[in-house]
Amino acid sequence: MSEEFMGYERPKGKVGIRNRIAILPSVSCVNHVAEEIAKRVENAVALTHPLGCGQFGPDFLNVQRTLTGLGKNPNIYGTIIVGLGCENMKSEELAKNIRRAKKPVEFFNVQDFKGGGIALIEEGVKVGRKMASEASKLKKESFDFSHLILGLECGGSDSISGITANPAVGIVSDKVVELGGISILPEFTEWIGTEHLLMDRAIGQKAKRDIENPLKKLLESTMKAGIDFRGIQPSPGNIEGGLTTIEEKSLGTIAKSGKSPITGVLKYSQEPKRKGLWLMIEPGNDIESMTGLAAAGAQVIIMTTGRGSPVGNPIAPVIKTCGNPHSCDWLSCHIDVDASTIITENKSVEDIAEIMWKELVEVLNGKKPKAEELGFHDLAIWRYLAFPFPM
Amino acid sequence: MKKSFIVMNSEDNCATSLKDIPKDEEIEIKEGKIIIINHNIPFGHKFALNPIKTGELVKKYSQIIGIATEDIKVGDWIHTHNIKSHYLERVANE
Numbered sequence: 001m002s003e004e005f006m007g008y009e010r011p012k013g014k015v016g017i018r019n020r021i022a023i024l025p026s027v028s029c030v031n032h033v034a035e036e037i038a039k040r041v042e043n044a045v046a047l048t049h050p051l052g053c054g055q056f057g058p059d060f061l062n063v064q065r066t067l068t069g070l071g072k073n074p075n076i077y078g079t080i081i082v083g084l085g086c087e088n089m090k091s092e093e094l095a096k097n098i099r100r101a102k103k104p105v106e107f108f109n110v111q112d113f114k115g116g117g118i119a120l121i122e123e124g125v126k127v128g129r130k131m132a133s134e135a136s137k138l139k140k141e142s143f144d145f146s147h148l149i150l151g152l153e154c155g156g157s158d159s160i161s162g163i164t165a166n167p168a169v170g171i172v173s174d175k176v177v178e179l180g181g182i183s184i185l186p187e188f189t190e191w192i193g194t195e196h197l198l199m200d201r202a203i204g205q206k207a208k209r210d211i212e213n214p215l216k217k218l219l220e221s222t223m224k225a226g227i228d229f230r231g232i233q234p235s236p237g238n239i240e241g242g243l244t245t246i247e248e249k250s251l252g253t254i255a256k257s258g259k260s261p262i263t264g265v266l267k268y269s270q271e272p273k274r275k276g277l278w279l280m281i282e283p284g285n286d287i288e289s290m291t292g293l294a295a296a297g298a299q300v301i302i303m304t305t306g307r308g309s310p311v312g313n314p315i316a317p318v319i320k321t322c323g324n325p326h327s328c329d330w331l332s333c334h335i336d337v338d339a340s341t342i343i344t345e346n347k348s349v350e351d352i353a354e355i356m357w358k359e360l361v362e363v364l365n366g367k368k369p370k371a372e373e374l375g376f377h378d379l380a381i382w383r384y385l386a387f388p389f390p391m
Numbered sequence: 392m393k394k395s396f397i398v399m400n401s402e403d404n405c406a407t408s409l410k411d412i413p414k415d416e417e418i419e420i421k422e423g424k425i426i427i428i429n430h431n432i433p434f435g436h437k438f439a440l441n442p443i444k445t446g447e448l449v450k451k452y453s454q455i456i457g458i459a460t461e462d463i464k465v466g467d468w469i470h471t472h473n474i475k476s477h478y479l480e481r482v483a484n485e
Contacts, residue, residue: 158435194454197454239470242407242408242433242434242437245457245474245477245479246476246479247457248456248457251456255452342397342409343394343410346394
């Protein structure tokens with residue numbers, strides 16, 4: 001197995017596997033301005049989203065942390081923040097936060113710009129092109145895996161995912177951790193039923209508590225609302241597919257995290273400060289989950305899918321793997337690593353992990369996985385709404 | 392060659408089918424050990440590799456996935472009719 005990859009050196013010891021310019025709206029009102037700038041700047045990507053206004057408390061901080069993290073992601077060379085001017089998600093504030101990564105950051109507000117959006121697009125393109133020209137001078141260099149953060153995702157799962165693609169991803173994740181890198185498992189609602197196993201793998205009492213408490217809180221608060229999370233898993237479709245109990249389903253999900261010890265638990269979009277395997281609190285919407293992984297600094301994501309899913313991420317390339325022979329056939333345009341050969345060609349989980357590792361290294365080195373090639377740039381931010389709205 | 396089942400860990404007492412296995416089919420679960428399948432096992436469903444008595448644990452990935460609610464014979468289909476969640480049982484008693 002290859003143990004190095006080619007990347008772009010960033011300040012503060014970070015390494016990017018892509019060299020993009022982020023055009024980041026602080027608020028949804030200026031999404032179109034960001035899109036128009038991104039269209040005319042090489043390697044630029046507009047990180048449009050529907051938030052940034054009328055938010056407060058933990059919800060505001062959560063979104064601010066996420067937007068900041070997206071700008072700080074090492075795959076981004078530099079960021080242009082576009083604001084409106086009256087929103088509470090201030091572009092200036094975001095710029096200050098992202099500058100902590102010591103990368104180029106510029107910000108503009110439409111309301112502070114003579115000529116408004118049209119003039120700002122022209123200025124943004126000018127500044128963006130200059131940034132892109134600087135970025136293009138960078139040469140790729142060789143780095144070891146201690147510079148890598150891998151995100152682990154699954155979506156459109158079926159009963160085959162847990163016995164094919166997921167355990168193969170677990171082997172790849174363990175390898176990244178062994179080589180000194182970081183791997184992050186999100187989707188905490190899908191750990192229910194395996195808490196005791198995750199806690200057994202936790203390094204230290206704090207990590208143990210950080211696994212136990214949010215799950216307890218989730219179960220208690222949903223119980224109060226009359227929902228028993230544990231009673232709705234596995235779903236009728238899961239049962240039809242052969243999954244019998246909640247712990248069996250969750251075991252399939254957490255198989256993506258391999259056998260490595262768990263260093264700790266991250267908040268949504270929080271950057272891990274130490275090496276190893278981390279868990280992330282995030283409820284399990286694929287696009288929100290992958291946005292949180294990218295905001296935490298993941299340069300690449302491996303996503304397993306049973307029924308097939310086309311989704312991608314604007315910052316971290318997403319490698320898809322699938323164990324379902326039908327999906328691999330019908331949706332081959334969305335699948336990078338065919339794990340269904342475990343079923344059709346008698347391959348082992350280890351064989352698939354080896355193929356997946358090669359694909360991972362190629363993608364790190366610049367190969368575009370299907371979602372990136374097809375232009376699936378999906379971004380959504382999980383909202384932390386702890387207060388009830390009158391309905 | 393198409394594989395008809397997968398065992399996730401050598402400690403497991405169940406296997407997962409990778410095709411629709413008809414009742415009465417003979418399956419070689421390891422070299423020289425052949426079992427007879429007692430029920431139709433749909434793709435993705437489980438069958439027993441060992442006898443599992445009522446109250447005994449069912450293991451997949453070397454982990455507990457449930458507890459038998461009736462005696463299960465080698466080759467029996469394992470699903471919601473004969474096992475239940477061990478986790479839910481445990482949290483209910485906490």
